[in-house]
Amino acid sequence: MTDEENRSHSSFQALLDAAVDAIIVANAKGNIETFNRAAELMFGYSEAEVIGQNLKVLMPEPYAREHDRYMDNYQSTGVPRIIGLGREVTGRHKSGRVFPAELSVGKATTDDKPHFVGIIRDISERKSIEKALLVERDRAQNYLDLADVILLGLDTSGRVTLINRRGCEVLGYQESELLGKDWINTCIPANKRESARRQFDQMIGGTKSWHQMSEAYVLNRFGARRLIAWRNAVLRDSQGKISGTLSSGDDVTVKRQTENQLRLREEELNLIFENAPLGTMTLDLTGRLLTLNNALCNLLSATQDELVGYSFIEAVHKEDQDAVQSLLEGLTGEIYPPATSMRCRMVTRTGETIHVELSAGAVHDQSERPEFLIVQIQDFTDRVRSEDEAAELRERLTHVARLSTLGEMAAGIAHEINQPLTAISTYAQAGKRFLAQNHVDVDDLSETLELMDRQAQRAAEVIRGLRRLVRQKTTHREHLDCNQLIRDVVKLAETDIKSDNTHIDLQLTPDLPNVAADSVQLQQVILNLIRNALEAIHDVGKKGNILIRTDMPSPDWIKITVQDNGPGVSEEMLVNVFSPFRTSKEAGMGLGLSISRSIANAHGGELKFENNSGGGACFYFTLPSVASRD
Amino acid sequence: MKKDNPADKPTVFIVDDDEPVRDSLKMLMRSVGLSAETFSGAAEFLEAYDPDRPGCLVLDIRMPGMSGMELQEKLNEVHAILPIIFITGHGDVPMAVKAIQYGAADFIQKPFRDQDLLDRINKAIEQDASNRAQLLETRDIEERLSNLTPREKEVLELIVDGRPNKVIAADLEVSQRTVEIHRARVMDKMRASSLAHLVRMVMRLRNPG
Known part of the structure; x- marks a missing residue:
């Protein structure tokens, strides 16, 4: 080895020892030639133990077996399979512990012999973090799915990045069918797409308030429209750049329908209330008029403005005010009272007294406390008047009957006495005429006098009978x-x-x-x-x-x-x-x-x-x- | 049609349920030379009623069964012309007023003075006689009228309306001479002594009574 070679070797060795990652050099047969300090720590073997050993010792089954196949393949074809970066593999510690690792392999050729350099990083920690993250994500997904609102995430181009289960239900798609799709083109009714796009662009462009509510129709898979109340927010990345939007949406289709129906019902009730023939009003618990209908206005000859806000009791006849007051107070008590009614008199704006039947009931809130009173008023003045008239007529008839008992009796008596009197008088006058005419038959005259006497007796008998009658008629005492x-x-x-x-x-x-x-x-x-x-x-x-x-x-x-x-x-x-x-x-x-x-x-x-x-x-x-x- | 006999003597028909009353009344009538017939009730009278017998009806307003008022109603139904004098008792004045409204001749309250009743009766009998005479005349005119031909009746109407013969001729589109012939026949058949007489007879029919 030359000096330069030595120098190079020693610096290489220093580099190996300083490296954080495990660096292993193997020959074409897979036998280990170099095993650095980090590799020793990672795998638990000393360099001396593994030099010359096949790389397989560092792998658990079945990777060890597969590794043989790679090597064989390489031997025969000369094409290495595992050259490259960031391949995830599983390592085996001397103790038998298996750990995830990331492997990068390079090929070097010295003396015409190929060598493979493997750089291995233990990614146990990263893996466990990743796993924790996954759990975390699943949990988040769960939350998203549990939420009863639609959660929708879009990226800056308007593609779906997130949709929860509720969203899928409402829209009728699978999550996978929506992810990556253009939201507006897929789920917004055609005639609303343009304005939706404009709004979305404004949000993404940051020109529109990033937190806002709106109600809009979406189109589900089956072409049905659903009305969704959206809350929108823009998402920003760590640099504060807008990276998309997140929206929560509530399917209010049914709610709006119900509300609509309720509104219609309320309008209907209002109409009925307004036009009911019966005077109707609502009072607060102190008896002040809250609302009243036309019939009541007519009844009291007053306008709404003259009555609303005023105390109802003032329209009641003075003498009936106490009774009405206690009826109303009874309704505002803690216990649930039934609706009650009473007759009373009221005084109209024009000072006329009218007779009414008043029916009142309390409307209670959810905690069963009386909230306000509903009072209906039926005018029966005409009935009272006709009753009065009937009573008067009855009285007059009784009067006449009483008078006529005596009067009739007198008339009857008069007739009874007049008959004999008439006869007597007529006989007498006829007799006088006969006498005057000088052709008097004594027998005839005697008979006439006899007839007259009989009639006088008859008259006397009438009087006696009358006396008896009066005397006897005292049984009904x-x-x-x-x-x-x-x-x-x-x-x-x-x-x-x-x-x-x-x-x-x-x-x-x-x-x-x-x-x-x-x-x-x-x-x-x-x-x-x-x-x-x-x-x-x-x-x-x-x-x-x-x-x-x-x-x-x-x-x-x-x-x-x-x-x-x-x-x-x-x-x-x-x-x-x-x-x-x-x-x-x-x-x-x-x-x-x-x-x-x-x-x-x-x-x-x-x-x-x-x-x-x-x-x-x-x-x-x-x-x-x-x-x-x- | 039964012919009236003007020689029929008027009769006072007395209807009263009280025997002594009607008996004494009959005696009173007899005492002044009036012929009287008595009936104990309205039904009995109706049965015997003859529209051609003149006189008057003295009727008690109060009677059991058919009352005097009811009898009056029945007589009105058959267009009887017999005058009715009601005898009423104490307190029957309103009823009597009603009876007068329905055409009764008079009423008298009992007990009464004989002369008062007799005056009323005489007046009623006179009225009845005059009514009957008038009625008789009317019937006579009707009979004469019924003898006219339709053409003669036309001419009569026009004469009565005061049209001269010339106008009548023009109206009927006949010669004046023909009208004169019709006219002479009408005068003859109607036994009219003058034009004024003829007009009076026709007017009598137009406005009876």
Whole structure:
């Protein structure tokens, strides 16, 4: 070896020893010629142990066997198979431990003999990092796949670099089918591609906000459109250069449809609310009007503006406000109250009182707390009015019926008595004519007188029958409050009084004991006395005053007095006030007081009369109180 | 058509359910020389009713069964002309007013003075006689009219309307002479004493009563 050779050799040796990677030189047969320091550390063999050994000792099966084949192949063809860089192989440590390694092989020729130089790097560490990275990536992929949104990554040219499982589901593709594809051309509807491209370019160009939301349709594999709500972000590499975009997308197709339907429903409900024939409103929990419909505006003769924001209770009739208030307060309580309704009066903007049926219910939030109130209002003023009218009509009919009982009775009696009277009078007048004509047959005359007498008897019988009738007709007795009875009768009589310039005063002693009587008969007596008084007053034509009084002259008796300021009873009539067919009135039959007295007597009482000292008549009747009978 | 006999004496028909009343009324009629017939009810009267018998009807307004008002209605249905005097009781005045509206001649409330009733009856009988005479005349005119030929009736209408013969001739497109012949026949058949008489007769038919 020359000096130069020595020098070269020693520097080569130094280089070998300094190298970080294992460097092994083998001859064409694969026998190891050089084994550097790093190789010793990597494989666990000393240089002395492996020099001359075949490279196979450094490989585990099956690579060791394969290595033989390489070498054989090389021997026969002269073409080495493994020349090159970065081939991954598996090394075998002296201890039998196997490790991944990266092998680069070069070929050198000295003395016409080929030598192979292998540079080996232990990549165990890199491998384990790679493995960890892989796990990490898988985990990330899992996350991506678990996410319920579409995750889409695009590179700067718009090709798909990432798509998660949700994205594949929505789009109907396999992941592999999408990766590398141009996103816009594949998944954006044709008519939207241009604008999508423009937006994408702006993002990539950094001219558009890198974080933004948008809703857009995508086209799935089957040509169906899905509406996706996207959030987009640009990705930057370590130098801060934009390297692509990452988007998350939510498939809102169904949600938007539902929302649309909800909106339609809401509009529909709104329309219904607005145009419902029933007055409808919503109130907040303090009772202020939030919304109200046209029907309610009409009902209250007010505009929306005049009502919204104001307290509903103000539109309620003063006397009903407490009841309505407590109904509404009941609805806002903690417990779930059922919808309730009540009738009340309301006052319109124009001051008119209307009768309504109010139905209210609370709307609760998810935690079941009342949020606001819905109130419906139905106007039944017309119904109330017609009910009032019906009641009035009934009362008037009752009035007429009561009056006509007495009136009809009088008419009936009149007829019964008129018949014999007519006959008597006619017989008498015919007889007088016959007498005047001077051709009188005594027998005829006698017969006529006989007929007349029979008719007179008949009239008397009618009167007797009438007395009996009144006396017997006391079977329907009940316990009555005289004061109430009088109030009822006065109400009836007021219909007659209205036209007259007459006033009725009541002086009713409170807490009177009841009487046992037939209410209709008793009413007739009182009514009769009132009407007598009215007629007496009417005859004089001055302003009339009628006073009706109740007293208790003794604990066992009730006394009812009807006093007027008419002319009183004349001297001549005084004796016959209660006699039938005695009357001072032009239209009267003279039976009223007679019947009234009979009724009073039939009830165990009396009907009496006196002229007032200050003028006018005073009729009073007494009845035994119930207490005295028990 | 049965011919009226003007010699028929008027009769007072008394309808009352109360026997003493109708009996005494009959006696009263007799006392003043009026002939009377009594009926105990409306149905009984209707059965015997003869439209050609003159007189008047004295009718109790209140009766069991068919009331006086109902009888009046029935008589109106057959266009009876017999005048009705209603006898009413106390409180029946509104009913009587209604009866008058339906064509009753009068009403009287019982008990009544005999003279009042008799006055009413006499007045009703007179009215009835006048009605019947008028009716008779009308029927007579109708009969004469029915003897005219259609052409004569045409001429009559035009005469009554006051057209001179010349105009009638032009209207009917006949000679004036022909019109004169028709005219003479009309006067003859209608037994008209003058043009005024003829016009009156035709007017009577146009506006009866």
